[in-house]
Amino acid sequence: MYEQEGFRGYLERLRSRNQLLDLHEPVDSRHIATLVDQSDKALMFHRVIGYDMPVVSGLIRSSERMAIGMGVERYADIEQVLTRALASPIEPKYVETSRARELTRVGDEVDLFDLPVPMSSVLDGGPVITAGVTIVRDGQGALNAGIYRYILKERNLTGIDIVTPNNLRALAWKAYEAQRPLPISISIGTHPFEFLASGYRAPAGVDEVAIAGGLRGAPVELAMCETIDVPHIADAEIVLEAEILPTGWKWPEGRFGEFTWLMGALHWNPLVRVKAIAHRKDPIYYNLHMPWEVAWLMIPTRWSQLRSALKAAGIQVKDINVTLGGIGAWHVVMSIKKSAGEGKNALLAALSVSDIKHAVVVDDDIDVFNPIDVEWAIATRVQGDRDVFVISGARVKPLDPSLPVMPAGVVPTGAKVGIDATIPENIPHERYERISYAYADKVKLGAYKLDAAAVRAGDRKPKADEIAQLADRIIGMIGNKPLYYAQVIDAFPDAPLQAITRAFGKLHAEEKLWQDKDGRMCVRGSSFAAKPPA
Numbered sequence: 243m244y245e246q247e248g249f250r251g252y253l254e255r256l257r258s259r260n261q262l263l264d265l266h267e268p269v270d271s272r273h274i275a276t277l278v279d280q281s282d283k284a285l286m287f288h289r290v291i292g293y294d295m296p297v298v299s300g301l302i303r304s305s306e307r308m309a310i311g312m313g314v315e316r317y318a319d320i321e322q323v324l325t326r327a328l329a330s331p332i333e334p335k336y337v338e339t340s341r342a343r344e345l346t347r348v349g350d351e352v353d354l355f356d357l358p359v360p361m362s363s364v365l366d367g368g369p370v371i372t373a374g375v376t377i378v379r380d381g382q383g384a385l386n387a388g389i390y391r392y393i394l395k396e397r398n399l400t401g402i403d404i405v406t407p408n409n410l411r412a413l414a415w416k417a418y419e420a421q422r423p424l425p426i427s428i429s430i431g432t433h434p435f436e437f438l439a440s441g442y443r444a445p446a447g448v449d450e451v452a453i454a455g456g457l458r459g460a461p462v463e464l465a466m467c468e469t470i471d472v473p474h475i476a477d478a479e480i481v482l483e484a485e486i487l488p489t490g491w492k493w494p495e496g497r498f499g500e501f502t503w504l505m506g507a508l509h510w511n512p513l514v515r516v517k518a519i520a521h522r523k524d525p526i527y528y529n530l531h532m533p534w535e536v537a538w539l540m541i542p543t544r545w546s547q548l549r550s551a552l553k554a555a556g557i558q559v560k561d562i563n564v565t566l567g568g569i570g571a572w573h574v575v576m577s578i579k580k581s582a583g584e585g586k587n588a589l590l591a592a593l594s595v596s597d598i599k600h601a602v603v604v605d606d607d608i609d610v611f612n613p614i615d616v617e618w619a620i621a622t623r624v625q626g627d628r629d630v631f632v633i634s635g636a637r638v639k640p641l642d643p644s645l646p647v648m649p650a651g652v653v654p655t656g657a658k659v660g661i662d663a664t665i666p667e668n669i670p671h672e673r674y675e676r677i678s679y680a681y682a683d684k685v686k687l688g689a690y691k692l693d694a695a696a697v698r699a700g701d702r703k704p705k706a707d708e709i710a711q712l713a714d715r716i717i718g719m720i721g722n723k724p725l726y727y728a729q730v731i732d733a734f735p736d737a738p739l740q741a742i743t744r745a746f747g748k749l750h751a752e753e754k755l756w757q758d759k760d761g762r763m764c765v766r767g768s769s770f771a772a773k774p775p776a
């Protein structure tokens with residue numbers, strides 16, 4: 243339905259769903275990040291003091307707005323859309339005319355300070371371009387797309403944050419070793435289809451632009467840049483044509499806010515020379531607001547990766563929750579229909595995915611989206627020495643602030659933790675019988691009313707012979723088949739409750755009653771009777 247929708251179509255739909263607020267009052271760009279932080283809607287600042295273009299921010303700062311972007315009703319439905327896109331990518335289509343190239347400035351005319359890049363946090367090292375979909379050729383004929391932050395340094399010079407091992411870093415490293423620049427295009431202001439695909443960590447050689455095509459159900463339109471042999475997204479608002487310079491990872495960059503909700507340390511990164519800047523006649527600058535916009539973008543990508551790892555491990559998975567408190571990337575809680583031993587297998591599969599650090603597996607009666615339910619499973623189903631395991635020395639995200647400090651150039655490894663909160667094997671089933679209240683299916687508080695006859699019958703004081711008769715009938719019933727107390731009560735709907743409890747009392751006094759191993763009432767001395775401990 244949204245095959246042809248561009249960035250502006252998405253903004254329009256956010257507006258129509260009351261999810262985008264237009265602010266026409268003059269705004270100081272220094273205040274933008276904090277205003278977005280206070281807003282429950284995305285904000286479009288039409289009049290940014292000192293700049294010619296509006297700024298939009300907070301677009302996917304909620305699960306609802308992310309779902310709108312992906313054209314689905316519920317955020318959870320994104321998993322299906324992404325799975326389909328990964329299975330059926332659609333190759334991009336090259337177009338001659340690009341809306342992003344209505345105005346182009348090349349060489350000395352490039353001036354990045356014309357862009358209204360807002361300030362963000364108090365410890366930042368400068369204004370940061372946060373929403374640039376970066377396209378690079380991988381040298382084998384495929385395109386690689388990702389999102390990386392660029393901190394502005396000079397009119398035509400930025401840094402690029404490629405500290406984390408990923409495809410672009412590997413390509414930039416190769417180019418550095420060969421001492422040649424690596425051309426990249428940076429498209430700012432692109433539809434969430436393109437944005438989600440770029441944030442997806444596809445293996446080397448897999449074209450994320452084709453995944454974006456799969457998401458939208460139609461080819462993404464690309465157009466060639468003017469100064470480099472790399473395409474850009476034709477629908478973008480602004481395009482930077484640039485080269486990662488072969489300077490090596492020697493330039494201080496940052497600090498800036500990370501997806502960990504923390505400030506990153508000062509990084510050492512290469513520099514980027516911007517050779518041309520192109521944009522529409524009336525461009526809109528998109529400032530992605532860290533860290534929430536990243537979290538809502540990352541979570542669905544982790545769902546897909548987890549689902550396929552668990553499938554490969556032969557696990558029957560019900561639900562997967564990559565939790566927000568786990569920064570949308572490092573924690574997973576999954577429910578499975580377990581066969582013996584599969585709790586541990588599921589954990590091993592999940593911990594192999596991306597940078598998942600802590601994984602919890604529960605049975606399919608637990609709601610993975612309800613933290614109390616999950617904690618209850620951990621409380622009642624886990625023995626720490628049997629069900630919690632730690633794997634040391636695994637590949638982890640170097641950005642994890644809890645990792646030990648390493649000498650420069652040494653990549654840290656870290657721990658992965660699995661918690662098997664499924665019902666353990668070989669435990670009697672009655673240990674896990676949940677409390678379920680008698681008559682819960684029939685009795686409703688809102689409509690509770692006994693009829694007059696029932697009240698009269700219940701109020702009647704039982705006589706001794708009635709109690710004796712009931713006692714005989716109870717013995718007759720439980721002689722053949724042990725019954726729970728509530729089942730016996732239920733068998734005499736016309737008798738006052740007191741008559742039945744007194745009948746039980748009589749049987750106890752006559753030493754005729756006992757219980758079977760599950761706690762059901764039975765006849766003392768019968769074959770059903772449980773034996774007391776020796």
Ligand SMILES: Cc1cc2nc3c(=O)[nH]c(=O)nc-3n(C[C@H](O)[C@H](O)[C@H](O)COP(=O)(O)O)c2cc1C
Nearest residue numbers: 388389390391403404406408409410440441442443
């Ligand atoms: C908003 C946003 C900003 C990001 N910034 C960076 C960044 O500065 N550096 C980085 O290495 N990865 C960053 N990422 C993650 C990469 O875009 C992501 O891992 C991507 O899949 C890497 O692609 P690649 O392996 O093809 O290079 C960011 C992701 C998002 C969604």
